[in-house]
Amino acid sequence: xxxxxxxxxxxxxxxxxxxxxxxxxxxxxxxxxxxxxxxxxxxxxxxxxxxxxxxxxxxxxxxxxxxxxxxxxxxxxxxxxxxxxxxxxxxxxxxxxxxxxxxxxxxxxxxxxxxxxxxxxxxxxxxxxxxxxxxxxxxxxxxxxxxxxxxxxxxxxxxxxxxx
Amino acid sequence: xxxxxxxxxxxxxxxxxxxxxxxxxxxxxxxxxxxxxxxxxxxxxxxxxxxxxxxxxxxxxxxxxxxxxxxxxxxxxxxxxxxxxxxxxxxxxxxxxxxxxxxxxxxxxxxxxxxxxxxxxxxxxxxxxxxxxxxxxxxxxxxxxxxxxxxxxxxxxxxxxxxx
Numbered sequence: 001x002x003x004x005x006x007x008x009x010x011x012x013x014x015x016x017x018x019x020x021x022x023x024x025x026x027x028x029x030x031x032x033x034x035x036x037x038x039x040x041x042x043x044x045x046x047x048x049x050x051x052x053x054x055x056x057x058x059x060x061x062x063x064x065x066x067x068x069x070x071x072x073x074x075x076x077x078x079x080x081x082x083x084x085x086x087x088x089x090x091x092x093x094x095x096x097x098x099x100x101x102x103x104x105x106x107x108x109x110x111x112x113x114x115x116x117x118x119x120x121x122x123x124x125x126x127x128x129x130x131x132x133x134x135x136x137x138x139x140x141x142x143x144x145x146x147x148x149x150x151x152x153x154x155x156x157x158x159x160x161x162x163x164x
Numbered sequence: 165x166x167x168x169x170x171x172x173x174x175x176x177x178x179x180x181x182x183x184x185x186x187x188x189x190x191x192x193x194x195x196x197x198x199x200x201x202x203x204x205x206x207x208x209x210x211x212x213x214x215x216x217x218x219x220x221x222x223x224x225x226x227x228x229x230x231x232x233x234x235x236x237x238x239x240x241x242x243x244x245x246x247x248x249x250x251x252x253x254x255x256x257x258x259x260x261x262x263x264x265x266x267x268x269x270x271x272x273x274x275x276x277x278x279x280x281x282x283x284x285x286x287x288x289x290x291x292x293x294x295x296x297x298x299x300x301x302x303x304x305x306x307x308x309x310x311x312x313x314x315x316x317x318x319x320x321x322x323x324x325x326x327x328x
Contacts, residue, residue: 032237043236072207073196074310075282075319112316115305117281118239139303139321141279146238152276155239157303157321 002094004101007051007064012041014061015053018086019044026148028123029082033148044082049109052101054085054094062089065098067105070115079111095126099133103162112163120145121154135160166258168265171215171228176205178225179217182250183208190312192287193246197312208246213273216265218249218258226253229262231269234279243275259290263297267326276327284309285318299324 007015016037023040026033031043045051048066055061065083069076081102085094106114116135119127127137139157147153171179180201187204190197195207209215212230219225229247233240245266249258270278280299283291291301303321311317 026238030235030237030239035237071194071282071308073194073199074190074312075194075308077310077316078305078308113306113308115308118235138305139323141242141302141321141323142277142325144235144239144242144277144279144323146241148238152241157305159303159305159308161306 001057002054002062002092002097003056004052004054004098007045007053011053011061011064012045015044015051015064016040018061018064019084021087022084026146027150028120028126029084030118030145049079050105052098052105054098056089062086063094063098065102067102067109067111069111070117077111078113078115079106079109080115080117081106095129096133099130103133103160107162113159113161116156116158118145119156119158120147121156122147122150127156127158130158133160165221166218166226166256166261167220168216168218168262171209171217175217175225175228176209179208179215179228180204182225182228183248185251186248190310191314192284192290193248194282194309213243214269216262216269218262220253226250227258227262229266231266231273231275233275234281241275242277242279243270243273244279244281245270259293260297263294267297267324271326277323277325280320280322282309283320283322284311285320286311286314291320291322294322297324 048068054063063085070080135158138159141155143152144155212232215230218227227249234244299322302323305319307316308319
């Protein structure tokens, strides 16, 4: 049983444990692999409009996502989200649950569309998952991501209209 | 004769005169039409890596552009630029000159590609100009821009690899 609820400051230690290895790996998010805990808190908690955590029946934090406007005022009806699931909790549908939750959250906040700006092309699981959630690859950015293991790889812009 | 040189603080008044009506119109840039001078200075001068001005033989400022990384660390080899030409100086090739200058500047700063994130589809002159400069429309974002006269319109992601 997964529950998704707003992030509280007491969740930071668990959240940092989840997002740190993903940032350190440098294979899916553009943040520096050497990002500090303070910078990560800024990026994941302070800059976004809201941050959420996914917790299981024992209240352990197993995933997290943020939501924010993707552009200033005249583009602020399109939101951007980022999602990370704890390594040990992958393959259980938590990312899908967070994606669905974020779409409802986006609508309730008045957003009309959701855009992912830099979906790393080699992150095939994520691409498949977002497609299942109704997102389309609307653009390919050649060599736009410096993958820490594979070098320069393409990235996708993915987009979904939530209201038409 | 147009010369393009780095922005200096003494250029701000002239630069603000050029960019203000464009922001106020709300037809090409996502900034709020009500953006304050201070916010505009932050967005155009403080946040970017560098800002430039195009001046004519009488040293009047007729255009301006900024350059900055489009993403954090692992996407920071792709830059983003924004260009604005004074209304009275349009149609003289100043935007093209600034675009060429920005590509040289990008290379000298180590960028490998340039990306425009939100080219308003109704801004046909700009789209044509960037295409002539070798940029491709790599994606279309449905209804991603709230045009102040036309309502929600599509926007393009445009991209050019400067090094392959």
